[in-house]
Amino acid sequence: MSQQTILRINDLHIIFDLGNSSVKAVDGVNFEILEGETIGIIGESGSGKSILGLSILRLLPSNAKIKGETWFADKNLTYYSEEDMRKIRGKEIAWIPQNPSASFNPVLKIGFQIAEPMVLHMSLDKIQARKKVVELLQLFGIQPAEERVDQYPYQYSGGMRQRAMVAMGTSTKPKLLIADEPTKGLDNFRKKQVAFMFRKVKDDNKDLSILLITHDLSFAQALCDRIAVMYCGQIIEINLSEMFFKEPLHPYGKALLESLPARGMKSIPGEIPSMINPPSGCRFHPRCKEAMDKCKDMEPPLLKINGSMVRCWHYA
Numbered sequence: 238m239s240q241q242t243i244l245r246i247n248d249l250h251i252i253f254d255l256g257n258s259s260v261k262a263v264d265g266v267n268f269e270i271l272e273g274e275t276i277g278i279i280g281e282s283g284s285g286k287s288i289l290g291l292s293i294l295r296l297l298p299s300n301a302k303i304k305g306e307t308w309f310a311d312k313n314l315t316y317y318s319e320e321d322m323r324k325i326r327g328k329e330i331a332w333i334p335q336n337p338s339a340s341f342n343p344v345l346k347i348g349f350q351i352a353e354p355m356v357l358h359m360s361l362d363k364i365q366a367r368k369k370v371v372e373l374l375q376l377f378g379i380q381p382a383e384e385r386v387d388q389y390p391y392q393y394s395g396g397m398r399q400r401a402m403v404a405m406g407t408s409t410k411p412k413l414l415i416a417d418e419p420t421k422g423l424d425n426f427r428k429k430q431v432a433f434m435f436r437k438v439k440d441d442n443k444d445l446s447i448l449l450i451t452h453d454l455s456f457a458q459a460l461c462d463r464i465a466v467m468y469c470g471q472i473i474e475i476n477l478s479e480m481f482f483k484e485p486l487h488p489y490g491k492a493l494l495e496s497l498p499a500r501g502m503k504s505i506p507g508e509i510p511s512m513i514n515p516p517s518g519c520r521f522h523p524r525c526k527e528a529m530d531k532c533k534d535m536e537p538p539l540l541k542i543n544g545s546m547v548r549c550w551h552y553a
């Protein structure tokens with residue numbers, strides 16, 4: 238049985254025009270997400286993870302120029318109008334933003350905000366929606382749900398707001414859920430709670446595909462079927478999670494793992510490169526222990542190795 242592709246991104250480029258210079262935030266990205274799979278996008282700050290996620294929903298800042306195609310099942314979203322995108326957002330593709338505290342409207346009750354996508358997309362009336370919200374709050378451990386439904390964001394703890402965001406994101410039974418840094422700023426205990434909650438969401442919705450954008454490698458390892466590593470606007474490795482955490486292909490992947498506390502906590506030498514003037518050749522070469530002469534001048538293509546992909550001359 239082969240899994241269906243739910244999302245396919247073809248040769249995506251996103252450029253920010255800064256007047257006298259430009260930032261290539263995403264530079265030639267190709268990948269796909271299968272039905273029911275969880276894929277993690279990892280990489281250092283500024284590598285283009287959030288911009289890639291936002292581009293799928295076309296929520297990019299207005300100074301962004303976009304090239305390439307985004308297919309959602311058999312729909313080519315590239316040519317969708319804003320009006321058509323609004324029917325997809327929150328219904329078929331849900332977005333869980335990076336900062337739940339800033340994303341809830343402080344003057345509206347949480348229950349009302351969670352209900353909104355269901356009222357909009359599932360034509361539930363207010364009473365039905367309220368009932369659904371109470372069920373969702375219970376499901377996500379936000380108790381006592383009957384009381385919590387009428388509270389305002391400030392009355393929730395950070396962890397509760399995070400869970401409420403996921404409740405809202407999954408309320409309309411989307412096909413794809415995109416979550417940006419869902420564990421950002423949480424302590425270890427709350428990180429585990431969020432991982433547990435995502436597991437539950439996955440178990441309850443076997444066909445749901447999840448795109449997890451995260452810095453948090455242990456969180457990615459706990460949840461993802463596949464890992465895509467981004468560096469300086471490009472995907473430089475796509476691998477099964479199991480393979481990646483055992484033996485990553487790209488030297489940058491190896492360096493990321495070696496920077497984990499449990500694996501020696503070796504920081505990656507050098508600096509995250511400028512996105513305005515990225516390094517020549519392989520973008521990682523100035524920081525790479527294994528760099529060869531060729532890596533300085535020639536950009537490696539994304540090579541297929543068995544079922545994995547890697548952008549590194551060592552595999553050519």
Ligand SMILES: Nc1ncnc2c1ncn2[C@@H]1O[C@H](COP(=O)(O)OP(=O)(O)OP(=O)(O)O)[C@@H](O)[C@H]1O
Nearest residue numbers: 253260262281282283284285286287288289298512
């Ligand atoms: N509105 C904007 N105008 C200009 N450049 C931008 C804008 N938004 C993002 N960028 C640039 O695009 C690049 C990618 O940003 P993005 O937010 O996707 O990174 P990220 O990988 O999500 O990082 P983080 O892990 O810190 O969230 C960065 O170099 C950033 O400076």
Ligand code: NI
Nearest residue numbers: 286287288417
């Ligand atoms: Ni980000």
